[in-house]
Amino acid sequence: MSLTAAANTVAAGSSKAAEFHGPSINEFFPDAIFFAGTPFEIDRLVIIRFIAVAVLLVFAFVGTRSLKLVPSRGQAFIEYGFDVVRRNAFDNLGEKDGKRFLPLLSTIFFGVLFMNLTGLIPFLNLQGTSRIAMPMLLALIAYFAFIYAGVRKHPGTFFRNALFPPGVPWYLYIIVTPIEFVSTFVLRPVTLTLRLLMNMVVGHLLLVLFFSATWFFFVESHSLFSVFGVGTLAFGIAFSFFEILVALLQAYVFMLLTAVYIQLALADEH
Template identity: 65%
Template structure:
């Protein structure tokens, strides 16, 4: 509740009145839509939850249709699916983990990449217009999965060395471990999932608020402000900025998916490093 009140204070309605017209800037309420299905039950769904379910179903359907009848000479659709899978395999998994470990963790890294990408891209797709990753649930869940994969990979390879070298880095004088070990513990086992979560969530929140701001301002100048006069010309600028940021959000959707998957591979690679 405190978080909700704080964010509401940061994004209040802005009165820019002309007659009875009033411009309302986007607020944090955008990320707390009302329940639309199964209200009052443990399975209640709001708009963002429905978007997440649709994206998950769409991803499963996409890969099912693209891989159910693989051909030696691929169709266009099969080529698109293979191109996406090859991108993750070559440029993320095998590039960082090598062929053996890359193949081993490829299902996890591929799932994370396409799930984050799908959830991100809904922020610019009508009628969704909000990213499934703009609320902390999905980013946090994925960050926890990555954390477990990182710990599992290290413990599976060499339990003793993994924990010892992570918490007690070699080459450090023993009397410094009083300071170094707590710092290593916090940075490795706490800050990594936190930063993964916040990086993705904050990017999607800011992108959504900017798009709503520009396109709401365009609508305000054109249709809601009755006595706008020459001020209507501002709608050209706000629409241009909105269009430019829409293209930028497409880039950010891909970039954040790539970064999340890349960091997943980096963390796993660190846990498998020889010094562990």
Template identity: 65%
Template sequence: MHLLVPKAAEEGGFVGPSIAEFFPDIILFEGTPFAMNRIMMLRLLVVAVLVLMFWLGTRNMKIVPGRFQTLIEMALNLVRVSIAEDVLGKKDGTRFLPLLTTVFFLVLGMNLTGVIPGLNIAGTSVIGLPLVLAVIAYIAFIYAGLKKHPGAFLKNSLFPPGVPKPIYVIVTPIEFVSIFVLRPITLCLRLLMNMVAGHLLLVLLFSATQFFFFSAAVDGAFRAFGAGTLLFGLVFTLFEVLVAVLQAYVFTLLTTVYIQQALAEEH
């Protein structure tokens, strides 16, 4: 079956997206620990753009802000007010704000590369980056709990107060898996799968558009199919922009909620 795709391609047939798109060829430093492919390069590009954008927006702050400073302040206030302070309160929200702001804009920037012409793939569509971000969120959650409740955090997490002691045989393994295993896994996979699915869907629609317009037999019906897949492709591109923003928001919000739970007084 794997021989059918190349044969179809040679004959001008339709070739759909494959998982190979998430593992492009090495471009720089092949054979070294610093080997870089297209996805790694666009990740570095996103980081550079974010650093430049916030540096330009905050290097010369004015009491009466200009348009660009206003835009930067609105973006920063979204994380500060709507996520950090709303969930953690002013004191703890300010304390964890640098981490939460970095996570939000890094995830957002990496997600949006999936709909930018010329880049066309999200930096979060390969597991490495979502996994690193999930581990950072996990470490922040554990650190917050141990810092605030050094003697009780782990005990109360694994042995919730008020539960009859014989029931701990069932409750403790469930709590351990739920809190210390599933949280980073679900954070990672939720972000990863949304970006993978969105990319494959867009590639499918625009590949079908190209096929119907340029490779299929010259026929009005095929052109009509091409117009349909093009329309759906444009609609789903806008939908992917929404998904990119929502996934950045959800990832940051869940990180904040986990930190808040670690700081809660019952621990």
């Protein structure tokens, strides 16, 4: 009986050691490091945001400190990024308004990009935009820029024309006005927030799933199942490159939509 009990104990311990634990939403809520329980609580994700901002500032300073006719790699990267933002700003807003909002659009593009890329950096491995506070803050900045541009360009008619589009029969405003209010003043910041947040959350969870499964198959699964680790590792590496593309794309889309919303606010229809 004692030998049987011992065998069962060993088997239970082995199965427990080989149990796979996938990623969870708790990945995005690490324990507090400083000021726990206060409004100024700082955890690993907040520190990652600080690091992303610091690296961006240093990179921009070093890359533009001594501009040359034949640019260095850092200067070329910054110039290319600014040129992407500038061309979109000018295409959507025209040269005059494009120059006026270029600093805002550039800040949004590079800020989102650098915070997105932290999820692929060893020892950080978490996107600065993977918790709702940062995407929401950026969306609110874009939203208030949209309101500011419209009120400044059309101080007396912006809200009226946004909610009561000209040329619509008066009796249809019962239907049109609520739709315009929700689509213009509610859904825009919400969709900006959720689009960026969900892409970063899903990307992080998939990367953790692939690489934790690789560790499980290679290290903890003492069986023929370890061969599956080759597949999960290959998928993890491939998806890492895909995440770089997603990080770039989400930064570009966020910046582009901000420019489009500002252009709609500046349109003569208002």
